[in-house]
Amino acid sequence: EIVLTQSPGTLSLSPGERATLSCRASQSVSSSYLAWYQQKPGQAPRLLIYGASSRATGIPDRFSGSGSGTDFTLTISRLEPEDFAVYYCQQYGSSPPAYTFGQGTKLEIK
């Protein structure tokens, strides 16, 4: 089973700053199989990025994803007040199907 480890656990930044969130896999993951989600308090998660770097419909271009192999990154270029939330990475493994989430990174206002 592939384990995803996200860092840091909590990231304290100010609006306008750049945020860099990391997701490291215990084994190599196909880039096609890596996604990122945002969850705000009391809400369901929202898909941000799929295929490691493709933005989901309606996601602002300040959000970008990159990486390959075991190291993936979600970058928010200029933080807006509504971006402060918890972020999860997720990978898919086939045969049998398995979906693993990272433990999350909380992005909080400094």
Place this chain on the structure above:
Amino acid sequence: EVQLVQSGAEVKKPGESLKISCKGSGYSFTSYWIGWVRQMPGKGLEWMGIIYPGDSDTRYSPSFQGQVTISADKSISTAYLQWSSLKASDTAMYYCVRGEYYYGSGSYPEYFQHWGQGTLVTVSS
């Protein structure tokens, strides 16, 4: 517009049974896998299993195999998650999700674009 609408919050006692639902609309319900994701209080996301409503092919996470049953009724575009005997540790928010393919098709979906609003299940004596 794709929508997944889940049934309302439930409060149950240990040992009781429960079945929660997720109704899909705005798309061909039989053509997309539906999954379930658990979120325990203050914790992260855990995948429980997926079902293909077209033929009811169902796959479970090893962590949830034998603990829950996932089913679907394609005639009413609804997927279900059920327990035969609840435990206090089943207290959580449960989300249904629609699976998507990066390349447009495949054996199983790779990520989840659409999420239900969640069903809060509380199990307490």
